[in-house]
Amino acid sequence: MKITVSLFGEYRKYAPEYEFTLELPDGATPLAIAERLGIPRTASLWALVDGRRAPVDAALREGSAVSLFQPVGGG
Amino acid sequence: MAGYKYIGKRIARIDARPKVDGSLKYPSDLYEKGMIWGRVLRAKHPHARILSIDTSAAEKLQGVVAVLTHKDVKGINRFGIERQDQPVLCGDRVRYVGDAVALIGAETKEIAEKALGLIRVEYEPLPLVDDPRKALEKDCILLHEKGNIVHELHFTRGDIGKGFAGADVVVEQTYRTQMMDHAFLETEAGLATVDADGLLTVRCCGQYAFRDVTQIARALDYPEDKIRMVEPYTGGAFGGKDEVTVQILLALLALKTRRPSKIWLSREEHFITCTHRHPVEIKIKTGATRDGKLVAHEVWALQDGGAYASLSGPVLCLVVEHSCGPYRIPNLKVDAWAVYTNNGMSGAFRGFGATQAHVAMESQMDILAGKLGLDPLAFRAKNVIRQGDVFGIGQPMIMAFGVDKTIEKAMAHPLWAERERVKGEVDRTRPEDRWKKRGVGAACAFQGSGLGKGLPDYAATTMELNRDGTVTLFQGTIEIGQGSYTGIAQVAAEVLDLPLDRIHFVGADTKRTLDSGTTTASRVMYAAGQSTLLAAKNMAALIREAAAKKLGVPAESLELRDAAVRTGDGARSLSYEEVAAAAGETLKAEGIFNIPVADREFSMGLPHLVFCSNTQVVLVEVDTLTGEIAVKKAVAVPDCGTVINPINVEGQSEGGIVMGMGYALWEENVLSKGQFKNTGLSTYILPSSWDAPEIETIPVEIPEESGPFGARSIAEVTTTPTAPAILNAIADAIGVRFTELPVTPEKVLAALDARKGA
Numbered sequence: 001m002k003i004t005v006s007l008f009g010e011y012r013k014y015a016p017e018y019e020f021t022l023e024l025p026d027g028a029t030p031l032a033i034a035e036r037l038g039i040p041r042t043a044s045l046w047a048l049v050d051g052r053r054a055p056v057d058a059a060l061r062e063g064s065a066v067s068l069f070q071p072v073g074g075g
Numbered sequence: 076m077a078g079y080k081y082i083g084k085r086i087a088r089i090d091a092r093p094k095v096d097g098s099l100k101y102p103s104d105l106y107e108k109g110m111i112w113g114r115v116l117r118a119k120h121p122h123a124r125i126l127s128i129d130t131s132a133a134e135k136l137q138g139v140v141a142v143l144t145h146k147d148v149k150g151i152n153r154f155g156i157e158r159q160d161q162p163v164l165c166g167d168r169v170r171y172v173g174d175a176v177a178l179i180g181a182e183t184k185e186i187a188e189k190a191l192g193l194i195r196v197e198y199e200p201l202p203l204v205d206d207p208r209k210a211l212e213k214d215c216i217l218l219h220e221k222g223n224i225v226h227e228l229h230f231t232r233g234d235i236g237k238g239f240a241g242a243d244v245v246v247e248q249t250y251r252t253q254m255m256d257h258a259f260l261e262t263e264a265g266l267a268t269v270d271a272d273g274l275l276t277v278r279c280c281g282q283y284a285f286r287d288v289t290q291i292a293r294a295l296d297y298p299e300d301k302i303r304m305v306e307p308y309t310g311g312a313f314g315g316k317d318e319v320t321v322q323i324l325l326a327l328l329a330l331k332t333r334r335p336s337k338i339w340l341s342r343e344e345h346f347i348t349c350t351h352r353h354p355v356e357i358k359i360k361t362g363a364t365r366d367g368k369l370v371a372h373e374v375w376a377l378q379d380g381g382a383y384a385s386l387s388g389p390v391l392c393l394v395v396e397h398s399c400g401p402y403r404i405p406n407l408k409v410d411a412w413a414v415y416t417n418n419g420m421s422g423a424f425r426g427f428g429a430t431q432a433h434v435a436m437e438s439q440m441d442i443l444a445g446k447l448g449l450d451p452l453a454f455r456a457k458n459v460i461r462q463g464d465v466f467g468i469g470q471p472m473i474m475a476f477g478v479d480k481t482i483e484k485a486m487a488h489p490l491w492a493e494r495e496r497v498k499g500e501v502d503r504t505r506p507e508d509r510w511k512k513r514g515v516g517a518a519c520a521f522q523g524s525g526l527g528k529g530l531p532d533y534a535a536t537t538m539e540l541n542r543d544g545t546v547t548l549f550q551g552t553i554e555i556g557q558g559s560y561t562g563i564a565q566v567a568a569e570v571l572d573l574p575l576d577r578i579h580f581v582g583a584d585t586k587r588t589l590d591s592g593t594t595t596a597s598r599v600m601y602a603a604g605q606s607t608l609l610a611a612k613n614m615a616a617l618i619r620e621a622a623a624k625k626l627g628v629p630a631e632s633l634e635l636r637d638a639a640v641r642t643g644d645g646a647r648s649l650s651y652e653e654v655a656a657a658a659g660e661t662l663k664a665e666g667i668f669n670i671p672v673a674d675r676e677f678s679m680g681l682p683h684l685v686f687c688s689n690t691q692v693v694l695v696e697v698d699t700l701t702g703e704i705a706v707k708k709a710v711a712v713p714d715c716g717t718v719i720n721p722i723n724v725e726g727q728s729e730g731g732i733v734m735g736m737g738y739a740l741w742e743e744n745v746l747s748k749g750q751f752k753n754t755g756l757s758t759y760i761l762p763s764s765w766d767a768p769e770i771e772t773i774p775v776e777i778p779e780e781s782g783p784f785g786a787r788s789i790a791e792v793t794t795t796p797t798a799p800a801i802l803n804a805i806a807d808a809i810g811v812r813f814t815e816l817p818v819t820p821e822k823v824l825a826a827l828d829a830r831k832g833a
Contacts, residue, residue, distance in 0.1 A: 008530050043293040044159075048531050051669045053285070053590035071286040072157045073526040074317045074386045074423050075596025075791075 121749025261310020735797020
């Protein structure tokens with residue numbers, strides 16, 4: 001399945017573009033994307049799936065948009 | 076507002092009654108049977124190596140349940156929003172006087188206090204870094220392994236050399252802003268419990284419950300799914316509870332003792348430990364042509380972050396983003412650093428860097444206007460960015476942007492348009508007014524809404540239709556006193572045409588509400604309001620569908636009116652209670668909203684697309700005999716899009732102006748050699764209702780299509796222009812330009828004496 005991936009903050013360095021598409025097997029998760037890109041699994045790894053905060057082990061669906069980031073924002 | 080039943084109406088806060096009658100419990104109000112009190116041993120040294128910690132005497136004290144040190148922390152024992160560099164409990168080194176070294180749990184707070192005095196810590200003092208310039212020197216001791224620079228930003232646009240070459244007037248000035256305390260009413264507090272299944276529940280004041288879960292899990296190595304944060308109501312924050320305060324300590328104590336554990340910081344402890352407003356030194360050089368066009372602008376800024384990073388980096392981004400003001404300047408150069416020192420801690424604070432930047436830039440604009448012989452607000456209007464322009468650091472201003480409209484409206488107000496008359500109204504025959512001189516000053520400001528490009532910025536709302544026809548609205552942001560729960564409920568009420576007393580509000584609870592982002596960054600009414608609008612629309616669709624089945628009519632023929640769903644001709648209807656019964660199962664709806672960001676990356680910072688703005692005009696009276704300054708009147712013209720609730724907007728505006736007065740005239744955390752000198756409200760001088768002037772708030776409402784009913788947020792921009800407006804008014808009154816805050820009576824008298832001497 002095709003998944004759109006966006007990387008933010010510290011994770012930006014793990015891919016040449018901040019937004020790109022990945023072909024992934026069914027049942028893939030945000031964590032699997034992180035692993036494929038070499039992003040370490042820590043409690044700081046957060047994911048948004050289709051704009052909604054989701055567990056990093058949530059199963060993705062065809063066409064999902066996944067954002068990987070750390071909760072570093074404030075204001 | 077015409078056409079709306081709930082939007083734009085002066086509706087009393089939904090939490091007003093329980094707050095007034097005391098039935099609403101703030102975190103500091105929480106007590107539980109079998110509870111112990113936690114107290115924290117603070118470093119007291121601004122920079123030292125820990126040689127030993129002896130807790131044996133404290134452990135023997137009757138009534139002491141636990142004495143915890145760094146050895147008791149299983150996880151990384153560090154926290155920090157952006158960078159985890161702050162120890163939960165220090166083991167080898169302390170970097171500011173508020174660092175936590177040990178944690179006591181005792182049967183009473185008196186025993187806990189006594190036990191603190193029994194802990195023996197041996198320190199070896201280390202060289203003090205109490206000057207941010209010193210922190211940048213090559214031979215300075217490193218406060219952290221990676222160096223003393225937390226963050227630095229460098230930005231150029233156009234050709235700065237050519238820009239200044241083409242300028243007819245150049246103004247160069249250095250501005251210094253001070254450390255400031257949030258001084259919220261409720262000091263940091265909370266209560267933690269652990270149940271038989273190991274579920275840790277922390278009820279605490281904060282600004283982002285979901286991130287607090289991650290900070291606890293990371294620091295203590297405790298599973299995130301076994302942590303529940305409940306933070307719906309907080310007794311004031313202003314950014315000061317964005318970073319973790321007592322959450323991890325509460326969790327640690329409860330997990331170690333398995334007893335309900337309460338921590339409630341004293342006011343003195345708050346002053347020493349909280350993440351204050353950053354002191355910033357800003358040098359600015361600005362050039363303009365004779366006809367009043369800005370052509371070049373160079374900024375150098377140095378921000379004192381204190382001992383740990385917290386949000387120093389993002390604050391610096393906003394210093395830079397706002398240091399050019401909301402103006403079109405073709406040639407820019409900005410260099411900025413945030414550094415570590417041993418001067419307490421700094422972090423998020425209403426305005427978040429924009430406040431400091433505006434002090435400098437809006438003073439600069441008045442000085443330039445004076446040299447050019449232009450009306451200060453007309454000079455701003457000539458240069459202000461309008462919707463469609465490209466903004467300072469390069470982002471296109473494609474969203475609603477109303478700074479120009481706020482300037483126009485402020486210029487038309489009698490306080491500005493007839494200021495010479497207003498200034499002449501002092502009755503010098505009265506002895507007490509004999510020495511008084513009046514001045515009118517103005518400043519305009521803008522403030523990004525949301526986190527800016529570079530971070531996802533989302534909000535989520537869920538709602539359920541209950542069997543009695545009421546709706547429960549679940550929202551994960553926090554009511555920190557700003558009135559957002561009422562505004563959000565008004566949005567749902569408008570869509571569902573349901574009275575507010577039929578909407579039950581469930582606030583931040585990580586096991587009941589969805590993650591809706593931080594309660595910061597002037598984002599809640601805009602982002603959480605819009606996710607609520609979407610959820611309510613989804614709920615309305617579900618209600619129509621359920622009713623359509625029951626009534627045997629097409630869903631699209633039904634409308635929601637007066638807490639019921641009705642056919643177009645009104646002949647047939649079902650109350651929401653009847654809809655709930657007809658639906659069989661509970662109707663549940665969800666709304667997700669992501670704040671729009673620029674569609675490309677920028678070289679630096681956290682550039683925003685959505686902004687709020689505000690122009691303020693103030694009248695000050697300077698007593699040239701005593702040096703005292705009084706703000707007699709203030710006019711605020713904010714643009715926050717559609718006003719959802721005028722009472723809330725006026726409340727924010729009035730509070731923001733009074734906070735800005737404190738910043739301009741009185742408030743300062745005074746430090747000497749890393750030690751706080753004023754740690755109580757008798758020595759840290761806050762403005763009170765005695766000082767509050769007559770305040771008039773006249774919003775211009777430029778609707779933002781992406782916001783709920785055209786709303787954005789207001790929050791921070793209410794305070795951003797106040798201090799520079801006061802500085803400009805003082806200059807107008809006595810002809811002295813102050814460039815360092817706060818402008819105390821002593822400084823005024825010294826400046827007047829110096830001028831006399833000259």
